[in-house]
Amino acid sequence: MSDTTRPPADAKRSSRPNTSFFRSRWVDAPDGVEELDPAQLAPGFRAGGAHCGLKGGGRTDIGLIVCDAEAVASSILLTRNASAAAPIRVCRDRCERGEIRAAVVNSGNANAETGAKGYADAVAMCDQAAAQLDLQPEAVAVAETGVIGVPLPIETVLAGIGEAARALSGAGGAVFSDSILTTDRWPKRCTLRADGVTLSAQAKGGGMIEPGFATMLCFVQTDAALEDADRALRAATAASFERITVDGQMSTNDTVLLQATGAAGAPLPEGLLDAVLLQLAIEVVADGEGASRVGKVQVAEAASVAEAERVARAIANSPLVKTALFGRDPNWGRIAQAAGMALAGEQLEEIGAGAIDAAELGQDAAEAEIGIRLGRGEHRAHVWFSDLGYEYVKINAEYTT
Amino acid sequence: MSDTTRPPADAKRSSRPNTSFFRSRWVDAPDGVEELDPAQLAPGFRAGGAHCGLKGGGRTDIGLIVCDAEAVASSILLTRNASAAAPIRVCRDRCERGEIRAAVVNSGNANAETGAKGYADAVAMCDQAAAQLDLQPEAVAVAETGVIGVPLPIETVLAGIGEAARALSGAGGAVFSDSILTTDRWPKRCTLRADGVTLSAQAKGGGMIEPGFATMLCFVQTDAALEDADRALRAATAASFERITVDGQMSTNDTVLLQATGAAGAPLPEGLLDAVLLQLAIEVVADGEGASRVGKVQVAEAASVAEAERVARAIANSPLVKTALFGRDPNWGRIAQAAGMALAGEQLEEIGAGAIDAAELGQDAAEAEIGIRLGRGEHRAHVWFSDLGYEYVKINAEYTT
Numbered sequence: 001m002s003d004t005t006r007p008p009a010d011a012k013r014s015s016r017p018n019t020s021f022f023r024s025r026w027v028d029a030p031d032g033v034e035e036l037d038p039a040q041l042a043p044g045f046r047a048g049g050a051h052c053g054l055k056g057g058g059r060t061d062i063g064l065i066v067c068d069a070e071a072v073a074s075s076i077l078l079t080r081n082a083s084a085a086a087p088i089r090v091c092r093d094r095c096e097r098g099e100i101r102a103a104v105v106n107s108g109n110a111n112a113e114t115g116a117k118g119y120a121d122a123v124a125m126c127d128q129a130a131a132q133l134d135l136q137p138e139a140v141a142v143a144e145t146g147v148i149g150v151p152l153p154i155e156t157v158l159a160g161i162g163e164a165a166r167a168l169s170g171a172g173g174a175v176f177s178d179s180i181l182t183t184d185r186w187p188k189r190c191t192l193r194a195d196g197v198t199l200s201a202q203a204k205g206g207g208m209i210e211p212g213f214a215t216m217l218c219f220v221q222t223d224a225a226l227e228d229a230d231r232a233l234r235a236a237t238a239a240s241f242e243r244i245t246v247d248g249q250m251s252t253n254d255t256v257l258l259q260a261t262g263a264a265g266a267p268l269p270e271g272l273l274d275a276v277l278l279q280l281a282i283e284v285v286a287d288g289e290g291a292s293r294v295g296k297v298q299v300a301e302a303a304s305v306a307e308a309e310r311v312a313r314a315i316a317n318s319p320l321v322k323t324a325l326f327g328r329d330p331n332w333g334r335i336a337q338a339a340g341m342a343l344a345g346e347q348l349e350e351i352g353a354g355a356i357d358a359a360e361l362g363q364d365a366a367e368a369e370i371g372i373r374l375g376r377g378e379h380r381a382h383v384w385f386s387d388l389g390y391e392y393v394k395i396n397a398e399y400t401t
Numbered sequence: 402m403s404d405t406t407r408p409p410a411d412a413k414r415s416s417r418p419n420t421s422f423f424r425s426r427w428v429d430a431p432d433g434v435e436e437l438d439p440a441q442l443a444p445g446f447r448a449g450g451a452h453c454g455l456k457g458g459g460r461t462d463i464g465l466i467v468c469d470a471e472a473v474a475s476s477i478l479l480t481r482n483a484s485a486a487a488p489i490r491v492c493r494d495r496c497e498r499g500e501i502r503a504a505v506v507n508s509g510n511a512n513a514e515t516g517a518k519g520y521a522d523a524v525a526m527c528d529q530a531a532a533q534l535d536l537q538p539e540a541v542a543v544a545e546t547g548v549i550g551v552p553l554p555i556e557t558v559l560a561g562i563g564e565a566a567r568a569l570s571g572a573g574g575a576v577f578s579d580s581i582l583t584t585d586r587w588p589k590r591c592t593l594r595a596d597g598v599t600l601s602a603q604a605k606g607g608g609m610i611e612p613g614f615a616t617m618l619c620f621v622q623t624d625a626a627l628e629d630a631d632r633a634l635r636a637a638t639a640a641s642f643e644r645i646t647v648d649g650q651m652s653t654n655d656t657v658l659l660q661a662t663g664a665a666g667a668p669l670p671e672g673l674l675d676a677v678l679l680q681l682a683i684e685v686v687a688d689g690e691g692a693s694r695v696g697k698v699q700v701a702e703a704a705s706v707a708e709a710e711r712v713a714r715a716i717a718n719s720p721l722v723k724t725a726l727f728g729r730d731p732n733w734g735r736i737a738q739a740a741g742m743a744l745a746g747e748q749l750e751e752i753g754a755g756a757i758d759a760a761e762l763g764q765d766a767a768e769a770e771i772g773i774r775l776g777r778g779e780h781r782a783h784v785w786f787s788d789l790g791y792e793y794v795k796i797n798a799e800y801t802t
Binding site for chain 1 (some may be wrong): 483484485730737742797798
């Protein structure tokens, strides 16, 4: 399973350095950012969680987050997969996308390919959350992640939502973050303070990771004043979750939600939302199913941005390039082949070793950057991707449904 | 490496049943076909091989095949990869595609991304073969397969061509077939007789296998009279090598060559060329790098053939479906997800378990057929694909350049 009830490998969580949130070489964070305890949500938000049995081992599998501030501006982005899960369809059909106050989530069951019952169950989750929080149902988003094609034990889930509501707290960021994890080996979350505003965020990855925008869940809360929440979220997502791939598989359940209260009376520092989403996106790649390394491919001198992106995605999704990243093989021929495939039928001049920089594939660092110049124009694009190793096969072949 | 100098695993060659050439459940061979020794070429053809050192272990790595009949009708199909190798460019630039008398091949070096020297080397190979055979250079095709980006040791190769020319024989089918193998675990070849005509064929696969038409080499010889060799080859290829994928990677070196003398004065039995190419294509999948099983996905009820094919390829190339085939997991949710990804942005009604037949994924047979009905129209398409297991990672990650 890509998106399952399997436990995050707790033993491996410590494999990730805990120095600071912004740990990727590819993320430029604004100056003067202070890191707070990620359990602490941005002012005006509370979250809670509960265990209802969708995941084993007593782990938190129901989460609830709510904005209590007077005003809220929100934006929500949903997967474009035509086999979209019930919660995606319910959000599309019912949410006031600019005025979302709360989100209810479960992990362990994607509620995808579950028919009319699945849709009714997702509606019931929203309604239960709205009732508990005294909100209109259209102010509540629902997000789910886990196995596909299995009906929800809805009574248990509804009871779990009640329990999560009773646990709501401004210090609920960590438990909410835990409530969305599936095959993640470590939680992806932060609370940051800068220029008088606070931003908290929680994300999860796993498998089925390629955009559209990425195949994952991400929630962002802030007390900053956003002029246009939708525009800010779309721009930050386009440069982060839309630029990553684990297995080239667009999920049925992707959701990104941004909520901003404006209560701090100040804007977000320039670049902060982008940096946070990019760090989270790179964490999703680094923690992709079976992943051990993150690659970044830079395509330059393309005839158009679309062409550059097509080539970058072909390279990032080539199993030959991904196994070379895993095997630390600076195999530039596979990069040339994948680029040529993306440009099939066009009379590309031979690319040649001199136009390809594959050296970092062969090095030991956890982050490797490769580049290719096409000599066809002035446009560029880049994509981050995970490697392909034995663990990916093990996770996806040995745990059968 | 996908396409390398590594030896075929001789120890595993016997793992393939040697009952008869047409052993796939998916191939309908015409009645009354007699199998001959595959060393025996169709009348009017001779082939030979030599070892010049591109592959280790003294294995045959240079091959030559020539038609001695009065007349020859030929067709050649070449990869559309924009990073096409030198031999592809030379064939495109110089061959009289309808009048190809001979082909010279090497395995162990793809002569791809080798610049002006590579092009000159491929021309020199043609010229050397033409001189040895007393032919015009435009009557000689050149095909190469192996590592990318490494210059040919051209003097050794030219000497090898001379040696292969001295070894030419009507019984050279087996040695010619050996001369094109790279990571193949077993040779793919046949000589068949039916209705007074003979057809011999040799193919190789490995990795970088997805069409365009497939990423492989295939040579077919016959003494049958073909009304339109090009049309016959295109139709047979469209239904075989254009319908397979190992790793979704279009190669830089794909070549299919058909030569027909007409000397038998009779046409090919209906369906014979198609059956031979389909069996060879399925062998290429079965012997894909690291492959242990072959899947066939049937997409039905699509709005168009193009849509059906897009969905079939998305399913066949999904690493989640491929690991499920390897792990014998009848995971229909992954099929629904991949179909939804191929139809992203279209408001597909939920597909549901009832429209997906994934049962054979979970069974033990080496060939598994799966199906999905989209409920959007009346069109169909199918694709064959290999599984994704530990061996694929091992082959492609552990042998570094």
